[in-house]
Amino acid sequence: MTNLITVSTCNLNQWSLDFKGNKERIIQSILIAKRQGSKLRIGSELEVTGYGCLDHFYENDIITQSWEVLADILKDTRLYDIIIDIGMPLLFENCRYNCRVIIYNGMVMGIRPKKWLANDGNYREMRYFTPWLKPDSYTISYKLPKIIQVINSQDSTKMGNINIECLDTKIGFETCEELFTPQSPNIDLSLNGVEIICNSSGSHHELRKLDKRLDLIINATKRCGGIYLYGNQIGCDGDRLYYDGCALIVVNGEVVAQGSQFSLNEVEVITATVDLDEVRSYRSSIISRNLQAMHNENLFSSINVPIKLNDTEEQNKSYLKPTPKRKIRYHSPEEEIAMGPACWLWDYLRRCGSPSGFFIPLSGGIDSCATSMIVYSMCDLIYNAIKNGNKTVLHDLQKVAKIKTDDEWIPKSPEDIANKLFHTCYMGTSNSSIETRSRAKALAARIGAYHTDLNMDQGVSSIVSIFEVVTGKKPIYKVFGGSSTENLALQNIQARLRMVLAYMFAQLLPWYRNSWGGLLVLGSSNVDECLRGYLTKYDCSSADLNPIGAISKTDLKKFIAYCSKRYPNFEILNDFISAVPTAELEPILEGQYTQQDEADMGVTYDELSEFGYLRKVEKLGMYSMFIKLLHKWGKPSSDLHDNLDGCIVSQLEDLDKKKRSELEKSAKVTRGLTPREIADKVKHFHKFYAINRHKQTTLTPAYHAENYSTDDNRFDLRPILIDSKFEWASEKIDKLVDELEKVDKVINTLD
Known part of the structure; x- marks a missing residue:
């Protein structure tokens, strides 16, 4: 085998508008790829700016600063002798495009704008970008900005539906959404002799979604052969989405390398050694593919790059061997719930500045239990990352936990981390049961959270008294003869008072514990209750973040059952699973009415x-x-x-x-x-x-x-x-x- 080449793709934890940090992560990934022997490195979509800038994309500063980042990368000679594919926005004739900029040895070899934009579900790319709808074989001469020209005296480069023609192979490009379109570019690319297809993406996580994405990637090369490199963003870049990585290298429909789907690592480089001869043999044996290739029009403009990807020194070739195929790794939905929201919470917490942890009103019900277990999962991920030598995570943890610089505190367990970062409170009334109070206390103790317990009957009575003083009428519960209007108002008072107390405790508990900075308040209303409207507006479900706001009650129960087996000595979780969901906002009358969520809602x-x-x-x-x-x-x-x-x-x-x-x-x-x-x-x-x-x-x-x-x-x-x-x-x-x-x-x- 004389046609072995080594290629790399990435999971990058980019952050919208963090140009300095994004640049450092891009450079780090390129250096890692070079150390691993790669001659080609691709990154995530819009990796220079971060994918989720939203309306910040309207700002011309975004374009200017993207070119400034690219200029720094072009000047860095450590990044020579490798083809680099970088995602960034740019302007051409007053239109904004989502582009891939291909560079090599300090030169901009070409620009490939995105043809088909994601514009449904969570995506609004056509709000910010223009799709490249010029004829496929058409290219324009793009005049480079002055900041690029002074580096290498290069005035312009080609922009359009390009591919890169190396001395020994051809490289083509499709971007994220284009993979999902009926006529994906990878079909024409393969029929036009492109052997390596690169896809930079900004694809978010949804439960049970990964198999759909992987199926498309695998089938892109299974039908007509080739090498497919898929790169993705990973982490929370500042919004509701978690980009779930899973960078991939596929050869002729077989996975040879797969990155993490959930990880606290900011940079993960996936590298594989692949054989171009395998691609050529695979393709040439498919007669129908060859006939279609013969009749296919050339839809791409080739740009020559004077590099041979297979240029390993002769004495080192004997050490190279193709990366073997591997089984695809999928997580169960319960594992996805444990890790996705946990990674999202960690990114949000470490990047948002002063907060020193999370606070949650812990009710003793399964929703707040699930939210708490997601926080515990976050602490477990942090602990394992530190144990495996991740100094960045340790530094971020010490910063969030407000550890003094001269204190060399290193956590000894997930519970040790939870005690620093996680605060819970049971906000009871006379309507609360002993069972929910004891469940909340036991769960907080097992997690290691700093737990408080209170009764707020006096606060509720004070608010009711204000109304009574003003109107002369006092509302009473329905079970005592009151109307539905009175009954609902008295329930909402409790729910909204919990929100007020939650924010007060979130602000003051760090101060009480001789620390500083506030806490982020976590909500715990599930997607089904949100859909039905089974919550009080501005009650304790109103918070800073809600890790379970798009997860069903059914999945949350399965998640808790998973946690009871996944983590040792969490037997208390079984009590949450078997408990009947109840808001506990009405008086409990033995042998009579007991408030239950499904009965209240009228549906299961x-x-x-x-x-x-x-x-x-x-x-x-x-x-x-x-x-x-x-x-x-x-x-x-x-x-x-x-x-x-x-x-x-x-x-x-x-x-x-x-x-x-x-x-x-x-x-x-x-x-x-x-x-x-x-x-x-x-x-x-x-x-x-x-x-x-x-x-x-x-x-x-x-x-x-x-x-x-x-x-x-x-x-x-x-x-x-x-x-x-x-x-x-x-x-x-x-x-x-x-x-x-x-x-x-x-x-x-x-x-």
């Missing part, structure tokens, strides 16, 4: 997850959702209706005996919900979704983890004011339910 958490998925992911309105659930949840009469082939009820009597026999057989299938029961649930959900829609505009910024997230900031854009009656759809549903009930009645007479 599993049903809410279903509604959320159908509403957002499948984009179903009220009527279409009813039809879908009729098939999924319904009794056989709904299936029966489909088998009638448009027959109206009056025609049923005329059916022949064979048809009647088929209907009778289907009617004996195990029954589920009736059409009316399904209709009632769908109407109930939409009513409360509409009534509470305004609450989603004030939700705490949450980690994006689920594809039916309710984040109103940019992911789920809906009106604030919605007619909760949905009269048109409701009437259609009622009409269909009546028809189905008549059908069911006729079938019953056939039995």
Whole structure:
């Protein structure tokens, strides 16, 4: 084998607008790639600026400072003798483009702008950038800024749909979203003889999403051969998204190198030695591919770079061998919940300045328990990183924990870290139970958090007294004869007072413990409750960050079960799993009423997850959702209706005996919900979704983890004011339910 080459890609923890830090991480990754023998290094999308700059991209300073960073990289002779692919924005003829700038030995070899922009879900690239829609083979001469010209006397470079032609191979490019398009550039690249395809991405994490991305990358080379390098950003770069890395090198559909999906490392370089002869043999054996390649038009402009990727010294070639293929590593959803939000929280905490940790109102319920376990997972990741010699993490931890410079404190356990960073408080009232209070205390003790416990009845009474003094009327709970209005107001007073207390404790607890800096308050409302509006506006779910705001109750229960097995001596978690969810905002009367979340909401958490998925992911309105659930949840009469082939009820009597026999057989299938029961649930959900829609505009910024997230900031854009009656759809549903009930009645007479 004489055509072995070594190539590298990266996971980079870039931060929006952190030009100095971003440059240092880029340079560090290039130096690591060189030490590993690479002749080609690619990074993440928009790695110079950070991917998530949002409306800061409108600022011309962004462009100017990007060129200044690139100038420093071009001047650094340590970075010579390797092709470098760098992501940054630039302006051409007053249009802003998301670009890949290819450099080699201090020269800008070419610029490849992004053709297809991500513009759905969390992405708004067309808000900031213009897609490169010029003819594929068309290139322009891009005049380089003065700061670049003075380095190497280079006035201009080619810009367009380019590829790089080395002395022994061809390199092509596609960027993030382009991989997901129906006509991905990698198809034409491979048919035009490009053997190495480079993809720089800014791809975020969602639960159970990674397999979709990896499937596209693997199949990009499985169909027509080639080497695929995928680089990605990793970490929180300042917003709700966590970019989950997983840099990849694939050869002919086989993974040979895979980076971390969740990591506290700021720079991770993935390197592999691959054989160009394997690509050529693989491709030449696919006759249909060869015929298509022969007839394919040349859509790319080639730029010659005088480098041979296979230029290993003769005496060292015997030490090189191709990197073997490896099994793809996937995390379970429970592991994703444990690590994704934990890494996101750590990046946010260490980068936001003065805060010295987190504070959470720990209620004794499963949601605040899950949030607390995510913080514990963060502490565990920090501890293991330090134990493995990560000095950057240790330095950041000591800075956040306000450790004095002359104190050589090194944590001895995750609990040791939690005691410095994590503060919890049980905010009880006379409505709180002994069970929730004891669960909260036991969990905080096991985690190692600094825990406080209080009763706030006096505060609640004081607020109620103010209203009584002003109006002369005193509200009472429903169980004592009060109205629903009084009952709701008294519950909301408790919830909102907890928010006020949370922020007071978050500001003062570090001072009380002889430290300084405030704490970031964590919320703990799950995506299903947010969707239903089962929370008080500006209550204790209102916080600085919410790690579980886009995670379902069902997944959170599975996560807690995972933690009970993953971490030793956390038996207390089993008590949280078995506890009935309750807000504990109303008086507990033994043998009478007990407040329970699912009873209050009128739907189960599993049903809410279903509604959320159908509403957002499948984009179903009220009527279409009813039809879908009729098939999924319904009794056989709904299936029966489909088998009638448009027959109206009056025609049923005329059916022949064979048809009647088929209907009778289907009617004996195990029954589920009736059409009316399904209709009632769908109407109930939409009513409360509409009534509470305004609450989603004030939700705490949450980690994006689920594809039916309710984040109103940019992911789920809906009106604030919605007619909760949905009269048109409701009437259609009622009409269909009546028809189905008549059908069911006729079938019953056939039995």
